[in-house]
Amino acid sequence: MIPIFDGHNDALTREGSEDLARRSERGHLDLPRMREGGMRGGIFAIFTPSDGEPSRQVSFGASGSYAEPLAEPVAQEVAAAHAVRIADRLLDLERRGEVVVARSIADVDSARREGAPPVAVMHLEGAEAIDGELKLLDTWYKRGLRSLGPVWSRANVFAHGVPFRFPSSPDVGPGLTERGFALVAACAERGIVVDLSHLNEAGFWDVARLEPGPLVASHSGAHALCPASRNLTDRQLDAIGTSGGLVGIVFATPFLRPDFADDPNTPLRLIAEHARYVADRIGVAHVALGSDFDGATIPGSLAGVTGLPLLVAALRRAGFEPAEIEAICWGNWRRILAAWWR
Ligand code: ZN
Numbered sequence: 001m002i003p004i005f006d007g008h009n010d011a012l013t014r015e016g017s018e019d020l021a022r023r024s025e026r027g028h029l030d031l032p033r034m035r036e037g038g039m040r041g042g043i044f045a046i047f048t049p050s051d052g053e054p055s056r057q058v059s060f061g062a063s064g065s066y067a068e069p070l071a072e073p074v075a076q077e078v079a080a081a082h083a084v085r086i087a088d089r090l091l092d093l094e095r096r097g098e099v100v101v102a103r104s105i106a107d108v109d110s111a112r113r114e115g116a117p118p119v120a121v122m123h124l125e126g127a128e129a130i131d132g133e134l135k136l137l138d139t140w141y142k143r144g145l146r147s148l149g150p151v152w153s154r155a156n157v158f159a160h161g162v163p164f165r166f167p168s169s170p171d172v173g174p175g176l177t178e179r180g181f182a183l184v185a186a187c188a189e190r191g192i193v194v195d196l197s198h199l200n201e202a203g204f205w206d207v208a209r210l211e212p213g214p215l216v217a218s219h220s221g222a223h224a225l226c227p228a229s230r231n232l233t234d235r236q237l238d239a240i241g242t243s244g245g246l247v248g249i250v251f252a253t254p255f256l257r258p259d260f261a262d263d264p265n266t267p268l269r270l271i272a273e274h275a276r277y278v279a280d281r282i283g284v285a286h287v288a289l290g291s292d293f294d295g296a297t298i299p300g301s302l303a304g305v306t307g308l309p310l311l312v313a314a315l316r317r318a319g320f321e322p323a324e325i326e327a328i329c330w331g332n333w334r335r336i337l338a339a340w341w342r
Helices: 031-037 076-095 105-110 137-143 178-190 201-210 234-242 269-282 305-317 322-341
Strands: 004-009 039-046 119-125 145-149 216-220 246-249 287-289
Touching (some): 004 216, 004 322, 076 119, 105 119, 137 178, 145 322, 178 201, 216 234, 234 269
Parallel strands (some): 119 145, 216 246
16 A cells, blocks of 8 residues: 555544544544555644634535625634643653654654654644744644644744635735734744645735745645635646745645535545646645545545555546656655755
């Protein structure tokens, strides 16, 4: 089975995820099912919902146009307390030898050894848990944080986030705040990946201008195939390619389908089509996976992480060579993480 590194999941914050070492019938992902599907590593998001609900899955309509205002902001103290609790779920798994929390690229490589535990990259999806003066950033780095999105799809002191809209350009709202610029610079200095997936287009270009490292959108699709505000325009794709970065192709059906339908009855082939589109435009070195397991509706035929071998077969059918599939499934993410963590 080909080893897979996936760029984004929300398993740590889904309901019933207090112990991911136990197999569950709920959601898309836990450690036993990861083993079964060949997923040996991934970026594990820590997310604080606006409304205090334990689960954070966003649902959209059956199809057609859609517009939602940005979610309510969340207070820094609330987010900090919640995020520490969620991070502890991951650190507890590490203490028990169930996962390795990546602190260096050697940790990522270790997960490819036969019988080794999988590797998890700790990620903040929205940086509300970090104060505006960035005093907590080093504490988080020590805790294991190696990746962060300045915003989820809501405003905070760093940026504005992209609202969920369809059809819509991602150019909705203002870019980074002054504190947002400082956050991106501080992340680049320490070696914390800055993820662009929930930024609006102004924020995207603000980060790009800082040249903090290869540009990364951990879980997005191609706007040319699905004109949702969360997807990347050709110009954004070109910038990602030029920077040496990557797009983790999202499995969330609203961002895959041309009609935005939040519908599990969506063919797996669409994921391969987005991968194909990005590869044809900027090169296969800039294509990777970014499922959004446990954060969105995914094609039903995958049935969660255990279905990954079916996706590999779909990539093969889309014309990718074995070496290209290896790069999409592992090598490209490894290159990006190594570049940011140097
Ligand atoms: Zn997300």
